[in-house]
Amino acid sequence: MSSAERALETATRARTRRAILDAAVTVLSQDPTASLGDIAAAAGVGRTTLHRYFPERSALQHDLGSDALERIDDAAERAHLARGSAPEALGRLCQELFELGDLLMLIFSDPQFTQSAAWTEYTASDRAIIELVESGHRDGTVDPELPPEWVQNLLWSLLYSAWQHASTEHVTKHQALSLCLRTLRKSIAA
Amino acid sequence: MSSAERALETATRARTRRAILDAAVTVLSQDPTASLGDIAAAAGVGRTTLHRYFPERSALQHDLGSDALERIDDAAERAHLARGSAPEALGRLCQELFELGDLLMLIFSDPQFTQSAAWTEYTASDRAIIELVESGHRDGTVDPELPPEWVQNLLWSLLYSAWQHASTEHVTKHQALSLCLRTLRKSIAA
DNA sequence: CGGAAGTGGAACACATCTGTTCCACACCGG
DNA sequence: CCGGTGTGGAACAGATGTGTTCCACTTCCG
Numbered sequence: 001m002s003s004a005e006r007a008l009e010t011a012t013r014a015r016t017r018r019a020i021l022d023a024a025v026t027v028l029s030q031d032p033t034a035s036l037g038d039i040a041a042a043a044g045v046g047r048t049t050l051h052r053y054f055p056e057r058s059a060l061q062h063d064l065g066s067d068a069l070e071r072i073d074d075a076a077e078r079a080h081l082a083r084g085s086a087p088e089a090l091g092r093l094c095q096e097l098f099e100l101g102d103l104l105m106l107i108f109s110d111p112q113f114t115q116s117a118a119w120t121e122y123t124a125s126d127r128a129i130i131e132l133v134e135s136g137h138r139d140g141t142v143d144p145e146l147p148p149e150w151v152q153n154l155l156w157s158l159l160y161s162a163w164q165h166a167s168t169e170h171v172t173k174h175q176a177l178s179l180c181l182r183t184l185r186k187s188i189a190a
Numbered sequence: 191m192s193s194a195e196r197a198l199e200t201a202t203r204a205r206t207r208r209a210i211l212d213a214a215v216t217v218l219s220q221d222p223t224a225s226l227g228d229i230a231a232a233a234g235v236g237r238t239t240l241h242r243y244f245p246e247r248s249a250l251q252h253d254l255g256s257d258a259l260e261r262i263d264d265a266a267e268r269a270h271l272a273r274g275s276a277p278e279a280l281g282r283l284c285q286e287l288f289e290l291g292d293l294l295m296l297i298f299s300d301p302q303f304t305q306s307a308a309w310t311e312y313t314a315s316d317r318a319i320i321e322l323v324e325s326g327h328r329d330g331t332v333d334p335e336l337p338p339e340w341v342q343n344l345l346w347s348l349l350y351s352a353w354q355h356a357s358t359e360h361v362t363k364h365q366a367l368s369l370c371l372r373t374l375r376k377s378i379a380a
Numbered sequence: 381c382g383g384a385a386g387t388g389g390a391a392c393a394c395a396t397c398t399g400t401t402c403c404a405c406a407c408c409g410g
Numbered sequence: 411c412c413g414g415t416g417t418g419g420a421a422c423a424g425a426t427g428t429g430t431t432c433c434a435c436t437t438c439c440g
Contacts, residue, residue: 010415010416012415012416013415013416016416016417032222032223033222033223035396035397035398036397036398036399037397037398045417045418046417046418046419047398047418047419048400048417048418048419049416049417049418051398051399051400052416052417055399056398056399057397057398057399109299143376145369145372146369146372146373147359147361147369149355149359150351150355150369150373153351153354153355154348154351154373156351157347157348157350157351158344158347160347161340161343161344161346161347164343165339165340165343169337169339171337179335179336179337179340182335182336183336183340183344183377186333186376186377186379187373187376187377189376200385200386202385202386203385203386206386206387225426225427225428226427226428226429227427227428235387235388236387236388236389237388237389237428238387238388238389238430239386239387239388241428241429241430242386242387245429246428246429247427247428247429
């Protein structure tokens with residue numbers, strides 16, 4: 001479903017759609033093989049209703065991917081990546097992305113999503129990370145030995161680690177994020 | 191199946207069992223939802239034979255977990271963790287674990303395994319990592335701000351990143367490992 | 381040769397998930 | 411009140427994976 005079609009939905013339908021997508025993130029991040037029935041139940045709607053919005057499982061996955069992409073780009077927007085040094089900007093991006101919570105787990109664990117939609121080619125935020133690292137290389141604020149793609153991978157897996165750390169160990173989200181940022185900063189320092 | 195029971199197997203049965211376990215790692219690391227038929231085919235045996243060795247899917251998963259645990263502890267053994275400084279020992283451990291390849295992806299992506307068997311309580315290598323970091327804290331070779339559990343999480347996700355990086359980007363395994371080690375060293379330095 | 385070990389394939393019943401259809405119900409604005 | 415919108419449940423057929431049984435085949439060793 002395109003955003004143009006979505007814009008024509010009534011408020012009620014938009015709310016229901018939102019509830020299903022949110023429930024899907026929660027449920028699928030715990031168990032990527034969860035059935036549509038489980039997702040519908042978590043969303044508080046009937047399985048029939050879910051099928052009304054997403055005729056097939058793949059349709060749900062597709063829209064989930066688009067939705068995630070949107071949220072990530074919004075986070076990148078909020079991080080004001082052009083401001084300050086590259087490491088500072090990456091730190092802010094990390095903070096914003098961390099707020100995505102369960103969505104991180106889903107994106108990270110299930111390559112299904114990152115393959116569909118606009119994910120295959122570089123997304124806006126992915127490109128932004130690459131450019132940030134390259135600019136950091138030029139002005140000497142980022143370790144020149146680290147390729148941009150590695151830093152990108154690193155950032156995502158640190159986020160994953162941090163969220164996992166916050167979930168399993170007895171630490172607050174703030175502490176986990178703090179460790180994540182500290183580790184990222186030290187890793188990329190020249 | 192206990193190792194005592196396994197010891198009684200004939201050489202033929204041991205080979206077949208090994209082939210199935212290896213194929214399971216390869217196939218499941220790519221797609222954790224792969225059917226038993228897929229695994230049997232990859233192992234070059236009939237589905238009937240697979241069921242003869244692992245009556246239920248859960249039995250295969252259980253043995254897969256035990257096998258992984260064994261390999262990890264072997265890797266820790268080879269790394270001689272008592273030798274040299276804590277960061278050096280962690281680096282060597284990282285190198286050994288990296289050789290596990292696809293198994294890394296499987297362990298990391300599917301919490302199924304890490305929950306069963308002896309995984310729930312600290313494994314030998316997990317405990318070793320914790321102790322290494324603590325000793326590094328005492329002699330000032332490891333950043334005192336980083337809890338042992340975080341370093342442990344970090345090590346695993348760096349390994350995951352490195353293997354992924356080697357698979358998707360156009361870099362050799364050696365280069366990926368090199369980046370992994372460099373990043374680990376910088377991260378944990380005091 | 382003859383039997384044991386190991387194997388593969390066919391067929392089966394069973395469970396689960398999926399996608400669909402149909403119908404009844406609740407809500408709300410005109 | 412009435413008709414549109416949104417919904418949930420029941421029921422269905424189809425697909426897929428699972429676990430089992432049975433039988434024929436090969437290999438190898440005594």
